[in-house]
Amino acid sequence: DDKTATDELKPAADAPAQGKPGKLAHEISRRRTFAIIAHPDAGKTTLTEKLLLFGGAIQLAGQVKAKKDKRNTRSDWMAIERSRGISVVTSVMTFEYQDTVFNLLDTPGHEDFSDHTYRTLTAVDSAIMVIDAARGIESRTLKLFEICRLRDIPIITFINKLDREAQEPLELLDEIEKTLALDTAPMVWPIGKGRRFRGTYDLATPRIRYIDQDPAGQPVSGPDDPIIDTLMEPEEVGPWREEVSLVQDACGSFDLKAFREGTLTPVYFGSALRNFGVRDLLDALVSYAPPPRNQKAATRTVEAAEDRMTGIIFKIQANMDPNHRDRMAFMRVCSGRLTRGMKVKLVRTGKTMALSAPQFFFAQDRSLAEEAYAGDVVGVPNRGVLRIGDALTEGEDITFLGIPSFAPEILRRIHLNDAIRAKKLKDALREMAEEGVVQLFNPVDGSQPVVGVIGALQLDVLGDRLTEEYGLPIAFEAAPCDTVRWFSSDDAAALKKFLERYRSTIAQDLDGDYVYLAPSIYNLSSTQERHPEIKFANVKSVN
Ligand code: G4P
DSSP states (O other): OOOOTGGGOSTTTTOTTTTOOSHHHHHHHTEEEEEEEEOTTSSHHHHHHHHHHHTTSOSSTTHHHHHHHSOOTTSOOOHHHHHHTOOSTTSEEEEEETTEEEEEEOOOOSTTOOHHHHHHGGGOSEEEEEEETTTBSOHHHHHHHHHHHHTTOOEEEEEEOTTSOOOOHHHHHHHHHHHHOOEEEESEEEESOGGGOOEEEETTTTEEEETTSOTTOEEOSSTTOHHHHTTSOHHHHHHHHHHHHHHHHHSOSOOHHHHHTTSEEEEEEOBTTTTBSHHHHHHHHHHTSOOSOOEEBSSSEEOTTOSSOEEEEEEEEEOSSTTTTOEEEEEEEEESEEETTOEEEETTTTEEEEOOOOEEEOSSOEEEOSEEETTOEEEEEESSOOOTTOEEESSOOOOBOOOOEEOOSEEEEEEESOGGGHHHHHHHHHHHHHHTSSEEEEETTOOOOEEEESSHHHHHHHHHHHHHTTOOOEEEEEOSOSEEEEEEOSOHHHHHHHHHHTGGGEEEOTTSOEEEEESSHHHHHHHHHHOTTSEEESEESOO
């Protein structure tokens, strides 16, 4: 492939909006909806803050960080979220840079890791993967990457903290290729690292960008330019030039198609803390990252540039205002243009609702969204009407596919101190499952339900809310299973037989789909071996 990075600098060449002239197509093609995936401490917060600074969304560095560490006094979040400093106001951040509208969706990386984190990744079109240059790929990065891979989300890699002790850049590339089975295309090459990190060399258009200096950088003739000799110790220059020729040959040039298909990642090196390399990332998002994708629905594919508005709810945040029991539903606009006040159909119930107060979120504030376009993420306040996966349309019955559930890693039973209120508990659990706080599995033999979560903090949130909101004092107990798997079979008779035989370890989720409650991982693999006619899955409904 002889395409070079510069050939591809035309914005969004294959935007679905292409061919449909007018404002709608233009608005949609200039949107980039993305997330940052990283292991805790890799620098996601620092990078977010610097990205927002470029976008003018915040005035001063330190504000996102302050939000993470301190309480938000303006808003009265739920007690537990306050005490842990979880920031819900930054669930999505909208900002503009170079005539591009960015929607940055937050994926909590710390102990508040949850089902929400996974679901959020279903609402983005691309992601930036931040890697700590000293630590390489870490467990959480890997997990989040695997979720991105399910949908072939294009990934831009940022190797951060070059200003500190770092692994060899070639080793880092090798690690990405091997661990993630992802091709790499370095776009810049670091000059020195740690205390001697001087900047980067742009591999496509020979140019040096110096740390802490004018980001435009200085054009050079190529890797042999004598300027480079002045930046390194004499014994370092030779190996550096060899490396550059190696990465230029071996990695070849950046291939936009492979990136868009999720099989190749452009790699940038920098330091978020020193605000170095951050603009490279924004430029990469503008030039290479895809505009809003088309969205698969049960009956057809909804194109982003269609005139009619459609949207999907992918996250629900409760208790934004405890006095009103409001819930904020986060909706990705999938097609068309949303205008404030428009009437939409909630497809699940067939009822009509008015979008009277859709909201945009910024680093610090929110504001009413007078209009929004495909790719945008808006908050829709509602009182428990909207659920995860809901479609809102201008009238068409559309069921969107692709908000997956992931097999929870933590499973519990709930002990209710007051048995008389079992019915209330049942209702409360169903509501929280609809909201996506927990996954709920009702055993087919009628025994106590099992709740499942991805992150331990979700259990605290569940316990806290059952007590405070529903007045149900509960305790968690061990569940009779270690893990769960959804199962199905093309062979109806075999499925029936399996259901009968394993009745005591089978439950149904909120949608009525069957799960196998595996008492142990060992049991799971032996059951799978014994029943090749049954398909087991740890993810539900991805396409
Ligand atoms: P996270 O959201 O991914 O968890 O990471 P965060 O940005 O909070 O960064 C984790 C730590 O790494 C912070 O230091 C931050 O200042 C530091 N850091 C981030 N990017 C860089 C970088 O490019 N170079 C260097 N040298 N450090 C970086 P901390 O000591 O935990 O917090 P703070 O006391 O500095 O606020």
